[in-house]
Amino acid sequence: MTSPVNILILQFASIGNVVLTSPVVRCLKQQLPNAVIHYCTRPDYQPIILHNPYISERHYLDGNVIELIRQLRAQKFDYVIDLQNTFISRLIKTALGAPSYSVDKQSFRNWLYVRLKINALAEQHMVDRYLAMVQPLGIENDGRGLDYFIPYKDEVEFDWLPATHQHDYVAFAIGGQHTTRRLPLSRMIELCRKINYPIVLLGDKNDRKVGEEIVKVLGARQIYNSCGQFNLNQSASIIQRARLVFTHDTGLMHIAAAFRKKVYSFWGSSTPQLGFYPYKTPHVRLEATGLGCRPCSATGSDECPMKHFKCMNTLPFDFDVKELRMKKKNFE
Numbered sequence: 001m002t003s004p005v006n007i008l009i010l011q012f013a014s015i016g017n018v019v020l021t022s023p024v025v026r027c028l029k030q031q032l033p034n035a036v037i038h039y040c041t042r043p044d045y046q047p048i049i050l051h052n053p054y055i056s057e058r059h060y061l062d063g064n065v066i067e068l069i070r071q072l073r074a075q076k077f078d079y080v081i082d083l084q085n086t087f088i089s090r091l092i093k094t095a096l097g098a099p100s101y102s103v104d105k106q107s108f109r110n111w112l113y114v115r116l117k118i119n120a121l122a123e124q125h126m127v128d129r130y131l132a133m134v135q136p137l138g139i140e141n142d143g144r145g146l147d148y149f150i151p152y153k154d155e156v157e158f159d160w161l162p163a164t165h166q167h168d169y170v171a172f173a174i175g176g177q178h179t180t181r182r183l184p185l186s187r188m189i190e191l192c193r194k195i196n197y198p199i200v201l202l203g204d205k206n207d208r209k210v211g212e213e214i215v216k217v218l219g220a221r222q223i224y225n226s227c228g229q230f231n232l233n234q235s236a237s238i239i240q241r242a243r244l245v246f247t248h249d250t251g252l253m254h255i256a257a258a259f260r261k262k263v264y265s266f267w268g269s270s271t272p273q274l275g276f277y278p279y280k281t282p283h284v285r286l287e288a289t290g291l292g293c294r295p296c297s298a299t300g301s302d303e304c305p306m307k308h309f310k311c312m313n314t315l316p317f318d319f320d321v322k323e324l325r326m327k328k329k330n331f332e
Contacts, residue, residue, distance in 0.1 A: 008038045020276075073095070073096060133266065234261075245264070
């Protein structure tokens, strides 16, 4: 009998980054004989990995990295897969002493692109970069895209939504970690008017006030503000049942891609060229091209450095949602 191969995956960055690692988890488990997959992330991201059937053991960084290293050493890993490649992940990887593989973050090329607007980036999605990293282990991209697993208790029932939105709606993820990656309120309202269809707004409690403003202008018949009302897995369930998904560059965008939803994504201070656009799902990328100031940040910031915020204020809504054309509902 072949001995188990203990593999530790490290990723602490964000909801979206953890979702994007799911093909690596699946391919390692399915293609490497006797692989036992351990995953280490932050406690906030537990819902993303807790129900993934390809993961055998889960470990969490709660702030005490020394204690975490002590716990991980007891596992005697055969390989460490570092999908973040930051100081913390390098510290853990070095302390464990196992053979390791680390993602190429293209840090210098990112710096050239953001600071000097010189685009020397490889035209490669981050998922493909992750998978290329583990090729030496005999792993190939199976082409199946992203995974996201919702436990039964978090599957949203029809009657959890208002009658106007129970059976047919589009989802709009209005949140975003930084201001420069979100449409201003006036533009969100403009977008919802253009969609002219039942819309469920998704976001956390910090987005609820913005959602209330949209409802105030457009009415509860068209807009249901679910921000702060559902947990992450429940929001994922709402996305899974949506006809289409409109979203900023957020973790919910990648969750939508995991369910193969058509995604309309809006790009402000960052750009799809950085490699984080919707993966292996139909999508439309909407951005204000031709601005010399973009991208001003790879991760976003609290205000536009140029003070004009043209990337979002001038972003064109010139798309045609063919999937809704035959079922338009007038809310005026």
